Amino acid sequence: MSFIPKPKVTHPKLPRNALGLTERDYEGGVSTLCAGCGHDSITAALIQAVFELDIPPHMLGKMSGIGCSSKTPAYFVSQSHGFNSVHGRMPSVTTGANAANNELIYIGVSGDGDSLSIGMGQFAHVIRRNLNMCYIIENNGVYGLTKGQYSASADVGSKAKKGPANRQMPIDPVSTAIGLGATYIARGFSGDKKQLVPLIKGAIMHKGFALLDIISPCVTFNDHEGSTKSYAHTRQFYHHVIDADFIPPAEEIVADYEEGGAMPVELHDGSKIVFRKVDKHYDPTSRAAAFSFLRDSIRAGEIITGLLYIDEETGDMHDLSGSVDRPLAKIPYEELNPGRETLSKVMQRYR
Amino acid sequence: MSTVNDVVIKIATVNGTGSASANGLLMKAIFRMGIPVVGKNYFPSNIQGLPTWYEVRVTGKGYQARADHVDVMVAMNAQTYARDMAEVASGGWLIYDSTWPRSRQLNREDIHVLGIPLSKICNENFDGARARILMKNIAYVGALAALLNIDLDVITELLEETFAKKKQLVESNLKAIRLGYDYALEHFSCPLAKTVERMDRTRGHIVIDGNTAAGLGCVYAGATVGAWYPITPSTSLMDAYKAFCKEFRMDEASGGKKFCIVQAEDELAAIGVVLGASWNGARAFTPTSGPGISLMNEFIGFAYYAEVPAVIFDVQRTGPSTGMPTRTQQCDLMACAYASHGDTKHVLLFPANAEECFYSAIEAFDLADRLQTPVMVLSDLDIGMNDWMCPDLQWDETYRPDRGKLLTAEQLDGMEKFYRYLDSDGDGITYRTLPGEHPRGSFFTRGSGHNKFGGYTEDSAEYQDVVDRLLVKWETARKLVPAPLVEYSKFNKEGIISLGSCDGAVREALDLLGERKIGLNYCRVRAFPFNEDVRQFIERHERVYVVEQNRDGQLRSLLTLDLDIDPARLVSVLHYNGMPINARFVVDKLLEKRAGARAAQDTGS
Numbered sequence: 001m002s003f004i005p006k007p008k009v010t011h012p013k014l015p016r017n018a019l020g021l022t023e024r025d026y027e028g029g030v031s032t033l034c035a036g037c038g039h040d041s042i043t044a045a046l047i048q049a050v051f052e053l054d055i056p057p058h059m060l061g062k063m064s065g066i067g068c069s070s071k072t073p074a075y076f077v078s079q080s081h082g083f084n085s086v087h088g089r090m091p092s093v094t095t096g097a098n099a100a101n102n103e104l105i106y107i108g109v110s111g112d113g114d115s116l117s118i119g120m121g122q123f124a125h126v127i128r129r130n131l132n133m134c135y136i137i138e139n140n141g142v143y144g145l146t147k148g149q150y151s152a153s154a155d156v157g158s159k160a161k162k163g164p165a166n167r168q169m170p171i172d173p174v175s176t177a178i179g180l181g182a183t184y185i186a187r188g189f190s191g192d193k194k195q196l197v198p199l200i201k202g203a204i205m206h207k208g209f210a211l212l213d214i215i216s217p218c219v220t221f222n223d224h225e226g227s228t229k230s231y232a233h234t235r236q237f238y239h240h241v242i243d244a245d246f247i248p249p250a251e252e253i254v255a256d257y258e259e260g261g262a263m264p265v266e267l268h269d270g271s272k273i274v275f276r277k278v279d280k281h282y283d284p285t286s287r288a289a290a291f292s293f294l295r296d297s298i299r300a301g302e303i304i305t306g307l308l309y310i311d312e313e314t315g316d317m318h319d320l321s322g323s324v325d326r327p328l329a330k331i332p333y334e335e336l337n338p339g340r341e342t343l344s345k346v347m348q349r350y351r
Numbered sequence: 352m353s354t355v356n357d358v359v360i361k362i363a364t365v366n367g368t369g370s371a372s373a374n375g376l377l378m379k380a381i382f383r384m385g386i387p388v389v390g391k392n393y394f395p396s397n398i399q400g401l402p403t404w405y406e407v408r409v410t411g412k413g414y415q416a417r418a419d420h421v422d423v424m425v426a427m428n429a430q431t432y433a434r435d436m437a438e439v440a441s442g443g444w445l446i447y448d449s450t451w452p453r454s455r456q457l458n459r460e461d462i463h464v465l466g467i468p469l470s471k472i473c474n475e476n477f478d479g480a481r482a483r484i485l486m487k488n489i490a491y492v493g494a495l496a497a498l499l500n501i502d503l504d505v506i507t508e509l510l511e512e513t514f515a516k517k518k519q520l521v522e523s524n525l526k527a528i529r530l531g532y533d534y535a536l537e538h539f540s541c542p543l544a545k546t547v548e549r550m551d552r553t554r555g556h557i558v559i560d561g562n563t564a565a566g567l568g569c570v571y572a573g574a575t576v577g578a579w580y581p582i583t584p585s586t587s588l589m590d591a592y593k594a595f596c597k598e599f600r601m602d603e604a605s606g607g608k609k610f611c612i613v614q615a616e617d618e619l620a621a622i623g624v625v626l627g628a629s630w631n632g633a634r635a636f637t638p639t640s641g642p643g644i645s646l647m648n649e650f651i652g653f654a655y656y657a658e659v660p661a662v663i664f665d666v667q668r669t670g671p672s673t674g675m676p677t678r679t680q681q682c683d684l685m686a687c688a689y690a691s692h693g694d695t696k697h698v699l700l701f702p703a704n705a706e707e708c709f710y711s712a713i714e715a716f717d718l719a720d721r722l723q724t725p726v727m728v729l730s731d732l733d734i735g736m737n738d739w740m741c742p743d744l745q746w747d748e749t750y751r752p753d754r755g756k757l758l759t760a761e762q763l764d765g766m767e768k769f770y771r772y773l774d775s776d777g778d779g780i781t782y783r784t785l786p787g788e789h790p791r792g793s794f795f796t797r798g799s800g801h802n803k804f805g806g807y808t809e810d811s812a813e814y815q816d817v818v819d820r821l822l823v824k825w826e827t828a829r830k831l832v833p834a835p836l837v838e839y840s841k842f843n844k845e846g847i848i849s850l851g852s853c854d855g856a857v858r859e860a861l862d863l864l865g866e867r868k869i870g871l872n873y874c875r876v877r878a879f880p881f882n883e884d885v886r887q888f889i890e891r892h893e894r895v896y897v898v899e900q901n902r903d904g905q906l907r908s909l910l911t912l913d914l915d916i917d918p919a920r921l922v923s924v925l926h927y928n929g930m931p932i933n934a935r936f937v938v939d940k941l942l943e944k945r946a947g948a949r950a951a952q953d954t955g956s
Contacts, residue, residue: 325607
């Protein structure tokens, strides 16, 4: 049996969030991934983010497809609702879940195979709907469970463990998402939790589709010399461009940012994302600027990270389709049924 | 032979010329005279310019199937003129537009050919190309009214209702009716030997297509999420759902919609949306056809194993592959019954007509919730897109959705621990919770191996425990699904089993066989898995003819697989050319098979 429940031992002095829960309450089963897997670091960052956001565990939907990444929802927030669906189809399930109940928080965990190959169509279309969800791609450039084939995100020239260099063009989820119209686009690195946690928080609180592409090295099949998704390579070419801090609604922005370098963007619930820009001319609210910056960095071989683009104006799927604010699944049947009298009136049309 | 209220009128036109409203007017006028009608549309997979036919069967006896002949052909399409003429029954009538000369080679001595210069008349009386084309259609309705004795007052009444807000259209349409009517009166001896005459057999009835009825059923069942990818012939189901929702499901205070329709990128996504929404407690559905079912297979298996309710309407069309998208068949029985890899089987419902589409929709949602599994409603193009006369749809105000074993927050409050897949009642159905309802209700939904507690497993015994319990649930489903409709007399040694849209033809065939003193019992199955009554019916007969509309005898296969019946007792009568089955075919084929079976029996003994 490969499901291992984690024993719950809570130190009385552990910090508690607004719900009175400790970070331990947001943990899940013991990970069965390889020791040192980047995905486990992302899981840890996710736990911290939802703990700090005071999300009631049962109000969280953890959605996934198939692959190493898609296993991870079992490793965080046991008391939430997981939906480990079929390969590449997590976006459609999340669309339905959100259509039925918009009160839940949805975190989708996917991988480069799940999103950029088998699920490319669903990935593109969930962006079109601007579905309100946090969509994480745990990107390692390789298929782990089937033992090391290249994925669609493998860079040209990147070497496989036992084979020649990849020659096909990679699909970059970040440029793809910018092109398709995603409204929150960020990239992180599993090895940088400090940067990652605020990016995840922002992605969760953003109303609309938030893509978080996280470079997450595969220690077993893609962490060797010559790989462009290894820890060493990522650390060497890793470039913080636009760091972001997440500020909850009640808190003031503490003015310790460089003048001219800080730029706050308010989210729907009143919380704020504050950008700290390395490049003062960079405008994260301009899709064109974000795209051109990204292309330049790819050419330079840099892995730029941070919150690259945000649009808080475009409505989410429910705004676009004009549905009521209430969760559809909770509308009483009496309100949904037109009744006998209406039916007999409708019958008149068919005589 | 002269008849009253027994005539088949077929109209041959070009699609995209607006003949649909004229044909609808013709059918409804006869219906309003109290005479039962059957309306069938034979159309191409095309938008404009190809041949299309509409057939109105006037049947005082109230038969539901299409007829096997044409009495009056209105040949408006030069392209199909030769074959339309050939189709007219001997002694019948052919009406054509005599504005232009017709080929002299094309003639038949055994039918009456009536020329009406429809284009000429309309060109002289109406302005504008579009109006002239449209009015030409209305004018042939006028001519038919004179030839068949259709009540002009009824036609006037219908036009006034249709164009209540556009008075000038009432006038122009009436003018066109009058032009056709007067020309026929003046030039032919009206009425013909086949006429219509007022009767009182349509009171309390409507004429509706199955897709509209099913869409209305989804609204009444309380469905709030519909996901789909457009595909013929299921599209009008979602169109109907949407139209009814816009009328009855708007929130008065906010103006918001109390429904959400997702036009997905493909059928894989459509069923994914349905599963996500159902998991979250909404009643959700997707309408599709055969190719869509093929694409949905993986998710259907997921829903079976993870036990997520889903309602799927498969409006079957002619396969395999793209097949003939605008022709009918019952060819997805096997594909739906065992959809997806691994050991899977699914609950199917078989509505026989438009009326049953409405009630099946409601039943499907109740069964899906009760059994926590996908339920597929297998209609077909004939049911879904053709006009069926049926009793008014009724609504019982005391109806409340059966949401099955769904734990409420209060119930969870009183529980120590909740396990998703624990069978505490012994019926194979376990308790479920909705996300966000209660902190104690959380569980993990997965298509990978899981144990009865909901945990991931690769343990053989734990895995088997769950799949064996699903078999217990299957037997519960057998008791819950609608029983077959059986007409039984102990004097009959042979029986017929059929399903869905074969019903009309089979019933009519039973009458025709009865006239020859051949008595057969009849069992119409309404669901899969098959109820015990189906087994009993087969066991009580020496021979059972299985009438269905596919090449491979899929219903017969299902009967042998699900009930472990000796296949030798089941004799197939198969119709699969894409047109709806008719009584004549059933009679001829059944007699042929019967003679063959008897001869074999004699030689054997």
